[in-house]
Amino acid sequence: MVNKMWGRACMLLCACTWGSYAEGDNLLRLCSPGKNIEVCVDTDGGQLVYSVKKGKVEVLEASRLGLVVDGKDLGQNVSLAAEPEVEKFKTEYPLFGHHAMASDKAVEAMLPLSADGVRYGLVVRVYDDGVAVRYVLPENARRIEREHTAWNVPRNVKKVAWAGYDIGYEKEAYVTRMDEMPENEYVCGPLTVELPEGYMTFTEADCEDFPDMAFSRSGNGFKSCFPSSEKGWDIKRLPDESEKVLAGKYKGKDVSPWRCAIIASDLTGLVNSDLLTNLCPSPEEGRDFSWVKPGRCLWQWWSVGAPRYEDQKAWFDAAAELSWEYYLIDDGWRNWHKDGKDQWELLKEVIDYGRSVGVKSLVWVNSNEMRDAKSRRAYLERVKAIGASGIKIDFIPTATAEIMQWYMGGMQDCAELGLLLNFHGSVKPTGLSRTYPNDITREAVRGNEYQIRRYRRVLPQAHYVALPFTRLMAGPADVTPVTLNPEELATGGYSWAHEFAQAIVFLSPVTHFSDHYSYYLESPFVDLLKAVPTVWDETLVLPCTEMGEVVAYARRKGKEWWIGVMNGDKEREIEIPLDFLKKKKQAVFLHDGKELASVVREEREVSKKEVLKVKLRAGGGFVGRCY
Template sequence: MKYLNFFAFLLLLTSAKYSYCQKQSVVFSSPNKRLMLTVNTADKKLAYSVKLGNTTIIKSSALGLVVDSTNLGDNARITGAAVLSKINEDYAIIGNHTVAHNRANEAEIPVTAWGKKFSLIVRVYDDGVAIRYTLPANAKRIDSEHTAWTLPDNIAKIAWADYSQSYEGLNYVTPLDKVTEGKTIMGPITFQTNGYYVSISEADCENFPDMAFMRTGNVLSVNYPFAKKGWEIKPATAVLKGTYKGKPVSPWRTTLVAGSLNQLVNSDLITNLCPPPAKGSDFSWVKPGRSLWQWWSVGEPKLDDQKKWYDAAAKLKWEYYLVDDGWRNWKQDGKDQWQLLKEVIDYGKTVGVKSIVWVDSKEFRKAPERRAYLQKVKALGADGIKIDFIPDATAEIMQWYAETQKECADLHLLLNFHGSVKPTGLRRTFPNDITREAIRGNEYHMTRYSRVMPPQHDVTVPFTRLLTGPADFTSVILNPKELTSTKFTWPHEFAQTIVYLSPITHFADQYQFYLDSPLFDLFQQIPTTWDETRVLSCTSLGDIAAFARRKGNTWWIGVMNGATEQEVKIPLNFLTKPTKASLVYDGETNTSVDRKEQVVSNKDVLTIKLRPSGGFVAKM
């Protein structure tokens, strides 16, 4: 048996001198030397495991990509010394904080299986590990993948989502044995074990189909719901070609490990694994903000109603208005929908509100049509585009996403994919990909479609889908009619803007509800990106989500409760001095608030009684 420590490896020989033994094992450690990744070939099967100190995070689990009918995880042997490198960089990021720290140890391990040569590339961070495969020379087809995560025996809770082509399935927190077995489920999947929170997903998916999961016992395996029979490897057409250091590769398979929900949410593992923007790129034009949006509350936009929406956005001091599906049907004598759309956008500029325009992806699935359409939208004066109804996330469509990200970046168009696949960290490469749907949001809580959202979903998605990147949940329902099924409270709804990260936040309801709200002044001030984020200690996976976020010198607290009435305490020890605070509690009904203005200090502890589906908001 041979062992390789990341910092002191001596025993792996060159391929010329290498003699095979029944089990080879190489061990790599994180920069702080606490998290350990082991890769081995016991019984000629390529496998890995993860430990944090003496605690097992992932038990011995299969590795293997099936290429041209050959499983690269079988009959495998490590054929030489790993090529080691270190990752050490900082970069600006728009989201939970302003700077991401990318510190990792990386190794490229040469492997041979059935005579095919490839490499396993691994990275070990203080807060997680990532593994990807290089493809053998002249590979023509990917048939399937056998990468798996064998979970520890004592899973306290696990958070997961139903299968959905566009990630709009319900999210749950259950015991492991309640997770659907033998059927596709969607990630990220987050579980609590041995005092740690672990989340598994993927990063830097450029030209592979989207990865989902399937459970068998305590094993979660890679599943390709949009490429069940595999796919042919085709030449990449996008700037993102699915290569790393010049070699064709799979996406990273990620395992995020955190000692708390705060560490989990603040991890930048997914973006750290993605390439930076191209040299010379300038994304200073990417501006977060708040947006009005009419489709949820009133349906298709009416041409003669648009000025009222822009005027309302201006009164709210919001930066954007989204002209959603329906503008294509506008007509006036002598004017087509494009001319009318330009008039609407021009009016928005006169009141200081920028415009985002909805489009169906079928308008431009091919490159020439896509470029022409995007140029036309930009020429109208729009600042962003919302692209909806995107096909299944096959390898080809993942290239379409990358091409669209690049072309929108070139045209300085903000980008919001709807009816889409989950992000995999490539907003680092293209920061104009500022938010996307890929979540069961408030479109699934609306009376005109008889849709009702259960409260557990609301307090679960911050620790599943949102771990991969911003989500356009279309937050904040205030209309009492829409809050009669599940009686979400107004503070719960407002807290969505604090708990759910979306650098452009689209507010769901009709504008008059915000203008008439007792929280009108707070709507004028709420940020959408943050300098610092803290997940508060009263947070419990699947029960309650409580976040404190700082923008400049101002702290905002958002608390969202699940289905059970409860009382929580929030220490204000993050404050640096006594300060005026606006405190918004659940009111006597779910569509009222109990608002208080008082001075608070870092010695205070707030005691908050939460209704079922209730919430709390504070600005201080």
């Protein structure tokens, strides 16, 4: 990061290179480091607006900006109050995701603004794959009534991927025409639009103490909404969360989260964007996260319900036989009592047994047992003391400003105690796994808990092929993939190959596999289940992919390539070029079999010159391992 004086000088002397500003209506024109994206901040009749170009194409038309703070609309009657301060960013950092290293390279401008004499700020940051803005709140601001940030897209949008609104993000995902999307109703982000020249995803980053942001469509634009705080919210720090590392500040000022647009020419660029984590702070200086380890997790709730104490050794033994790293002890352990021992003593016994066979334990808790900072810390300390490696916190209240501070406190507590963290019944992530890598995954998704017979839940096949471009664009999702039970598969019409492909397509650094261990150990591809990674060094979205129709990923881990294909609700034949291979490799392919609970297994040598032709049934899939 450069200092402010250098930033101002560079802006003035090198304006034609990457940034400029002018008095009058045009407040700022800022280019990305590679000069392929340009954002312009203007006033239009006194209203603060911004627009974005990719090359010569306007991908965001003039869109409204502003907050209503203490009764003042900060987007109206706006003028530049002082010189903007411009800085460049360039750094790299490791992450658990679609690739192993993130590149954070951007140009940022801080605009001091005035709205009818009220001083505040707008921060604009431009990357080669997107744009983000955030507001610096006026000093001594007390209450936010509304936010007016919007995203107006061109009329030639081909498709939009979106999800129905739910406080826990557990509604279906869709890919539709723009005019088929509900208007003036809440929907969940992220939203992805397909344009003739590429793709854009809209969401938020670094949400620390604002309510969770949703969207509503108005014509060909989207508006920011806050369903949990429709009448506004007070700006205040909860006293018991005031000492946490993240406190809703940027450069010492109170700020809003970033409002983001990821912009890419193709789906590989879109999925691989690090924009959200780039917009979040680095980990606290001196904090060591080397103990955070991704892996595969066995889990009994989906297949058999509440865990029984007597069964736990068998589950740990199965995880060890599969060479999986974790086992989740889910809801139900709180009711264990045996031989005069309470649930905590019995929980420690099973955790100790897991450690003896090389399997680490994660423990479930209802958030109502830790709703304030003191009880949360005491509970987490107790879980850590009996040897657990992580916590799954479920049933979290609506994401108001106060609850978002509680999330931050939970991340900080778990970081200090050395606990992996999995929020369930939760709000979407906003990139803060950069700050807290122990925030390893979270739910906030309609996953396989909604494809389960005992609750008569069935998910449409189109849902799974929309998820990568909706919820998964916000970060890892605990979809709980890979159901192999034939009776469960039949209700939704999903094939074994489709189910296995979920573990490759849906990113979750700790992946919780849904089904009973017997189906995995007895499957004809148990060798692949034992070997499949959960984080990746390189990711390609294959050219046959169409949002809402079929999703095909090729992912590399070390020298191996894995291919995962999930099909939607129509039969099709696809082609998969193997040009990502550098040399000939041995391969194992799993094709859809005649029955849902079957595969055709193919083993042979392949080369980069080959193009696979794959037939997919509705709800079918394909899996490949090239090694």
